[in-house]
Amino acid sequence: MTSDDTGSGSGSELLERYGSALVQVFGTPQLVLASGHGAWVTDVDGKRYLDLLSGIAVNALGHGHPALVQAVTKQAESAIHVSNFFTSEPAILLAERILEVAQAPAGSGVFFANSGTEATEAAIKLSRRTGRRRIIALEGSFHGRSTGALALTHKAAYREPFEPLIPEVVFVAPDEPAALRDAVDDTTAALILEPIQGEAGVRELADDYLRLARELTSQHGALLVVDEIQTGIGRTGDWFAHQRSGIVPDAMTLAKGLGGGVPIGALVTFGPAVTGLLTAGQHGTTFGGNPLACAAGLAVLDTIEREGLLAHVREVGALLDDLAIDGVAATRGRGLLRAIELDGIPSAAVMVAARQAGFIVNAVTPTAIRLAPPLVISADELRGFLDALPGILATAREASS
Structure with a gap:
């Protein structure tokens, strides 16, 4: 079988193939991503996610930046x-x-x-x-x-x-x-x-x-x-x-x-x-x-x-200062490298609930999630996550209780 003969598959099908083809140092991946644009990525099943991790602080310009x-x-x-x-x-x-x-x-x-x-x-x-x-x-x-x-x-x-x-x-x-x-x-x-x-x-x-x-x-x-x-x-x-x-x-x-x-x-x-x-x-x-x-x-x-992204990072990152949200104990970090310390909610459950809601975050410690979105993320995009966060935390609290 050549690469041209493999065809496409659903996310679950591809993850099964992943498990039989790759060394399992990462465990089972969360998703099979297919494409991205700006601060958004799309998986092989067609679902879009706001990428708040950017490849662990790698995709500085987001996905598909023309430059x-x-x-x-x-x-x-x-x-x-x-x-x-x-x-x-x-x-x-x-x-x-x-x-x-x-x-x-x-x-x-x-x-x-x-x-x-x-x-x-x-x-x-x-x-x-x-x-x-x-x-x-x-x-x-x-x-x-x-x-x-x-x-x-x-x-x-x-x-x-x-x-x-x-x-x-x-x-x-x-x-x-x-x-x-x-x-x-x-x-x-x-x-x-x-x-x-x-x-x-x-x-x-x-x-x-x-x-x-x-x-x-x-x-x-x-x-x-x-x-x-x-x-x-x-x-x-x-x-x-x-x-x-x-x-x-x-x-x-x-x-x-x-x-x-x-x-x-x-x-x-x-x-x-x-x-x-x-x-x-x-x-x-x-x-x-x-x-x-x-x-x-x-x-x-x-x-x-x-594009003046240093000033943009400071401005947009300030939205993550001192979040007054039930379930958030504190926030840390600077610019667009942040942690949200959780109040009694396991970070792994929050990561799953966020993904189900269309947001990619990282459970960096058992009690905190990490955000490192593309430097080009807009204030409105980040506000969309913050508006959804109370519901995400409630779902995670219920799932882990």
């Missing part, structure tokens, strides 16, 4: 891949644009990878080039699932089946200055942190804590690596979440929203001393920096700027 479609189409007609023996104009232009919006000093640089996990791996190797081995990460952190990145990811259920991982990784409690002061010393190679911990339930680190992290790492000659894989590329209403605190890191990891759905990751190094730590032959990738992904990244950055 992204045109950029990828045009680049695919020219060159998709050129190998790392060569380079391309899109790779150079995208690196320059990233350094510009990151306000990186002269002598900074970009290494392109294919994912956030790969960007984390590059950061680990960068830290090893300091001559030190000890890396500090935060409790609640998530930095990827490869064996290197997994060593920096705190959740025991992810780590324990694959131990032993790389040694000399220390976890400290987030937003506890005393614990951070005790941990960072002259043996520390790097401190890595997310300005907002996405997988921990969208928990934001205080600006003063980020400034202390910068102070301590500078004092002890360690690298400060900021993981902006989920929070970067306008997600919080700034280009990068750490910028509000006024700090300049030594390195930054990017992925997710950078390609608008096309796989791409990046390690950004700040200043010549850090950029020079990795030299020719010490790291590499076959697909990283390919012209197709870089053309997509350029389209994303240019569109965010041209």
